[in-house]
Amino acid sequence: MSRISPACAVSFICVFAFLTLQIRAQETPPPASTQAPLTLTLQDALARARKNSVQFQAALTDQGLAHEDKVQARAALLPSLTYNNQFIYTEPNGTPSGVFVANNSVHEYMSQADVHQVIGYTNYADFRRSRALEAVARAKAEVAKRGLVVTVVQGYYGLIAAQRKYANAQQAAAEAQGFLALSKKLENGGEVAHSDVLKAQIQANDRQRDLREAQLAMDKGRLDLAVLLFPDFNLNYTLVDDAQLAPPLMTFDEVMKQAQSRNPELRASTAGFQAAKFEVASAQSAYFPTLTLDYFYGIDAAHFAAREPDGVRNLGYSVVATLNIPIWNWGATRSKVVQADLKRKQAQRELSFAQRKLQADMRELYAEAEAARAEMELLKSSAELAAESLRLTNLRYQGGEATVLEVVDAQNTLTQARNAFNDGEVRARTALANLQTLTGTM
Secondary structure, three states: OOOOOHHHHHHHHHHHHHHHHHHHHHHOOOOOOOOOOEEEOHHHHHHHHHHHOHHHHHHHHHHHHHHHHHHHHHHHHOOEEEEEEEEEEOOOOOOOOOOOOOOOOOEEEEEEEEEEEEEOHHHHHHHHHHHHHHHHHHHHHHHHHHHHHHHHHHHHHHHHHHHHHHHHHHHHHHHHHHHHHHHHHHHHOOOOOHHHHHHHHHHHHHHHHHHHHHHHHHHHHHHHHHHHHOOOOOOOEEEOOOHHHOOOOOOHHHHHHHHHHHOHHHHHHHHHHHHHHHHHHHHHHHHOOEEEEEEEEEEEEOOOOOEOOOOOEOOEEEEEEEEEOOOOOOOHHHHHHHHHHHHHHHHHHHHHHHHHHHHHHHHHHHHHHHHHHHHHHHHHHHHHHHHHHHHHHHHHHHOOOOOHHHHHHHHHHHHHHHHHHHHHHHHHHHHHHHHHHHHOOO
């Protein structure tokens, strides 16, 4: 029989010890967080989401870029000041100007300040267009902000509803277990058949499965909301359940009035149409002359000095005026005008569509919010009636007046009524948030 070498034995022991530690590490549950959970209201969640939302921050970035475009376009309307310094060396040939007679001297120094101004309609139209585009970006940032509100409201109250449904599932599982124990007790007393116990056991199994699914939905909702709210993916938080404290619904006339004056999508379409009109004007301005003015002050002399050695003053100024008159460019200007006019017509169609869509959305979302609020009382009443029906059915079953199917049906009806009430609250808050995206009252 061959013997194992000491080196192989040591290696085997090390590998075995490493695998043992790995298995123990996997079996050991992670330590629970010792910090108290962070309590968040809806406003806290909205503030955190605005800081961490990539889409909303991208919209703010676009708004900032549009603002800088406007600043640059405005700067093009104003005179610019530059200071030019230049030295020209020319090969000497015995003459004052050197080999290249176009130069003024063998050594030529230029140090001049230049005030430059371009006068034309193009810069003005571009400035007006950039200002309109900034308004578009600002309105789109508001659209992103209000859309984020809807997303957070859905996640916030969706998690609250999932927590309530988990509590409903726990209560339903407890009721099913209680009914199973009751049916076994009655079977032992010869009051019911064994089939009742089997039906009660099936009901208890179903409720345990529902409890597991409810816990899964609750964990999923917590994960989804954590992605929106925390940059470090924190799950140690709780939510304030204020689903029953929804603000009152305004009248339709008040909602319509606020939507027409504060709707960001309509503002974006209006500003986009204005930008398209100024783009047409900018393209048409290429048909007109452009005047450029330059005022130079400084020296242009053979010595880098304010005065020559003989006392002649080098400092002086000159003014250059240039008038550029467009004559022919093979239809490029006309093509740009046609392009800009096509964009203007499309922007006008989009504005008209946005106005019509606002009217339709207002009526649809208001009807949704009104219906959701009206149904809340019915859903609450149904949950209360279902609870009373289950209580009475259990009493009738104990007295031998009801069947096991009636008890199971009453249990299922109660669970469905409770979940429907929770879904109704989420629907009401989401409908209100959708309505507030049009009115800006959030």
